[in-house]
Amino acid sequence: MSRSPSPGSTRNRGAMAEGILEIEGLRKQYGPVVAVDGVDLSLKTGEFVTFLGPSGSGKTTTLQIIAGLQSASAGHIRLNGQAIDPLPPHQRNIGVVFQHYALFPHMSIARNIAFPLEMRRVPAAEIRRRVEEALALVGLEGYGQRHPRQLSGGQQQRVALARALVFRPPLLLMDEPLGALDKQLREQMQLEISRLHRELGASIVYVTHDQEEALVMSDRIAVFNHGRIEQIGASEELYERPRSRFVAGFLGESNFFEGRVEALQGELCRIASPAGPLLARRNGDLAVGDPTVVAVRPERLCLLDGSAAGGGGEPENRLEGRVQEVVYLGLSRKYLLRLADGQEVVVRQQAQDAERSGLGPGDLVRLGWRAANANALEVAAGSDEADGKETGQ
Amino acid sequence: MQGSLKPGGYGLLVLPACALLLVFFAYPVFWLLLRSISEPHWGFANFQVLYERSIYLKVLLNTVVISLLVTLCCAVIGYPLAYTMAHGGPRVRRLLTFVVLVPFWTSILVRTFAWMVILQRQGLINDLLLWLGLTERPLALVYNRTGVLIGMTQILLPFMIFPLYSVMLRIDRSCSWAAATLGAPPLRNFLRIYLPLSLPGLMTGGTLVFIVSLGYFITPALLGGQRDIMIAQLIEQQISNFGNWGLAGALSLVLLAGTALCLALVRRFVGGQAPWGRR
Numbered sequence: 001m002s003r004s005p006s007p008g009s010t011r012n013r014g015a016m017a018e019g020i021l022e023i024e025g026l027r028k029q030y031g032p033v034v035a036v037d038g039v040d041l042s043l044k045t046g047e048f049v050t051f052l053g054p055s056g057s058g059k060t061t062t063l064q065i066i067a068g069l070q071s072a073s074a075g076h077i078r079l080n081g082q083a084i085d086p087l088p089p090h091q092r093n094i095g096v097v098f099q100h101y102a103l104f105p106h107m108s109i110a111r112n113i114a115f116p117l118e119m120r121r122v123p124a125a126e127i128r129r130r131v132e133e134a135l136a137l138v139g140l141e142g143y144g145q146r147h148p149r150q151l152s153g154g155q156q157q158r159v160a161l162a163r164a165l166v167f168r169p170p171l172l173l174m175d176e177p178l179g180a181l182d183k184q185l186r187e188q189m190q191l192e193i194s195r196l197h198r199e200l201g202a203s204i205v206y207v208t209h210d211q212e213e214a215l216v217m218s219d220r221i222a223v224f225n226h227g228r229i230e231q232i233g234a235s236e237e238l239y240e241r242p243r244s245r246f247v248a249g250f251l252g253e254s255n256f257f258e259g260r261v262e263a264l265q266g267e268l269c270r271i272a273s274p275a276g277p278l279l280a281r282r283n284g285d286l287a288v289g290d291p292t293v294v295a296v297r298p299e300r301l302c303l304l305d306g307s308a309a310g311g312g313g314e315p316e317n318r319l320e321g322r323v324q325e326v327v328y329l330g331l332s333r334k335y336l337l338r339l340a341d342g343q344e345v346v347v348r349q350q351a352q353d354a355e356r357s358g359l360g361p362g363d364l365v366r367l368g369w370r371a372a373n374a375n376a377l378e379v380a381a382g383s384d385e386a387d388g389k390e391t392g393q
Numbered sequence: 394m395q396g397s398l399k400p401g402g403y404g405l406l407v408l409p410a411c412a413l414l415l416v417f418f419a420y421p422v423f424w425l426l427l428r429s430i431s432e433p434h435w436g437f438a439n440f441q442v443l444y445e446r447s448i449y450l451k452v453l454l455n456t457v458v459i460s461l462l463v464t465l466c467c468a469v470i471g472y473p474l475a476y477t478m479a480h481g482g483p484r485v486r487r488l489l490t491f492v493v494l495v496p497f498w499t500s501i502l503v504r505t506f507a508w509m510v511i512l513q514r515q516g517l518i519n520d521l522l523l524w525l526g527l528t529e530r531p532l533a534l535v536y537n538r539t540g541v542l543i544g545m546t547q548i549l550l551p552f553m554i555f556p557l558y559s560v561m562l563r564i565d566r567s568c569s570w571a572a573a574t575l576g577a578p579p580l581r582n583f584l585r586i587y588l589p590l591s592l593p594g595l596m597t598g599g600t601l602v603f604i605v606s607l608g609y610f611i612t613p614a615l616l617g618g619q620r621d622i623m624i625a626q627l628i629e630q631q632i633s634n635f636g637n638w639g640l641a642g643a644l645s646l647v648l649l650a651g652t653a654l655c656l657a658l659v660r661r662f663v664g665g666q667a668p669w670g671r672r
Contacts, residue, residue: 069570089573090582102571106589119576163575
């Protein structure tokens with residue numbers, strides 16, 4: 001979480017339920033620049049955790065510190081209960097897949113994959129067998145004698161994966177491994193990596209700035225911002241219950257309504273905003289009078305045609321707006337609306353519904369959403385909350 | 394230049410250079426080489442002399458040994474320097490490039506004379522060594538093989554550094570990182586990954602230094618002793634002291650053939666060693 005408990009309490013807890021990887025109060029400072037600012041993380045055996053964040057958010061630096069390629073300014077890392085902070089990278093026994101594969105261009109594919117085994121002085125016959133196995137695992141049987149340059153980008157990435165897995169490391173780190181591939185190949189490789197993760201039961205830390213990639217593969221996602229983990233949790237939890245404006249804006253799209261808490265109603269709270277009174281789920285420690293921001297997903301907004309109310313439950317929140325623009329997206333349509341107070345709102349509607357309503361620019365529409373689908377978030381004083389990717393930009 | 398010339402058009406562009414080379418290089422060389430079999434009379438008498446008189450073979454051997462030693466010295470000094478230039482950050486790179494290039498801009502003759510002053514018995518180095526008490530008597534640093542090696546290494550160092558540097562600059566550092574995470578300790582990492590990847594630069598630089606050394610004249614002539622004569626000095630001696638154009642031509646032919654042979658060998662070696670370098 002964003003606020004770390006005191007080191008002592010974490011250590012006690014860690015001793016009881018030790019994960020494969022335990023990170024505690026990790027910091028990295030380059031002169032005056034703080035790249036990693038107090039990261040705590042516990043990875044369970046066999047878990048797939050993704051570090052998601054914009055560039056410069058500290059996710060790659062954190063990964064490199066775990067691998068031993070950079071030293072931490074403060075903090076501790078334990079792998080399988082053993083402190084690895086003092087170990088150089090070649091003694092850590094952690095598999096790493098790099099963004100640009102980093103295959104050895106002067107060695108054949110087989111020699112590349114054999115490299116970690118040779119370093120561990122595995123007998124030659126066993127090396128041959130395990131290299132064959134590794135090649136089969138990534139679907140590259142018969143490619144052993146080729147050189148990296150003779151393979152496509154996707155094939156090279158498979159080789160890099162095979163090389164990082166062949167010595168059966170307890171932990172696999174992947175640094176934007178699909179960043180250099182085109183979209184189709186990327187999606188195919190995502191499924192492949194998920195399959196390998198399931199089949200091998202490997203513990204994986206995966207770094208990406210691509211939120212879709214994170215949603216497809218991860219057991220848990222850690223959203224990085226300014227060198228800190230803003231929120232960590234399962235994909236659905238992060239998407240449906242973001243705890244900060246940054247998370248709501250970075251993972252998927254969100255509409256934001258700024259306001260002030262007027263009253264608390266159990267799980268919900270009533271908010272006064274320039275757009276009108278709103279009802280939203282209370283997400284965080286909010287009291288009456290606190291400033292807040294309400295985040296609503298574009299697909300949770302529905303357009304209420306004319307007098308008839310939208311199907312299902314009656315939406316507690318209703319506003320009026322004028323259609324500015326309609327964007328055709330195949331599966332769905334995106335409407336850009338402008339509310340009476342000038343705020344812009346994005347609504348996403350399924351293709352069928354969109355065809356039925358037949359709305360175009362200039363039309364006046366009513367829109368609504370359920371309070372349970374809106375999150376009232378804490379607004380931390382002094383933090384740059386506007387950094388997230390917002391709708392309509 | 395947007396458009397391209399017609400096939401014949403390129404010929405016109407290189408015509409001046411070709412003509413210049415033909416008149417002022419190819420013709421005189423051919424003329425000198427021809428004299429090896431035409432003077433004092435037609436036949437291979439000159440080559441027979443080279444073969445029979447042991448002094449010539451000794452000079453030839455001496456030339457090869459000195460050239461190899463200079464190449465080795467340049468590699469040992471140049472490799473870490475080029476490495477620092479390639480990976481030491483922009484400020485270090487600028488500084489080192491400047492430091493390596495500055496002597497390149499001054500005349501070889503000036504630099505060689507400077508070495509004579511520095512290395513002589515009452516020179517800078519010997520004075521310093523005596524003052525520090527590291528030696529009791531001045532060392533013989535010049536007019537022998539040591540002087541030739543020091544002078545030639547310093548002068549030829551850039552020929553080693555720049556090819557090495559340009560190759561090192563293109564080496565993907567993440568290869569070394571990857572090797573480390575795969576379990577390679579630093580020395581094995583270097584020997585298995587970085588060194589082979591920088592080998593094309595080492596071979597190119599080494600070839601350049603070695604070939605330039607083979608025909609080197611000024612530095613060995615000024616800094617060397619009587620026992621460290623190199624083949625270029627011998628050629629000069631034959632012409633200016635004895636007017637023996639025939640023997641000079643024969644020596645030149647041997648030098649030319651030897652150089653060509655070295656080039657061919659290295660090309661073959663590097664070509665076979667670096668299949669990844671082909672694009």
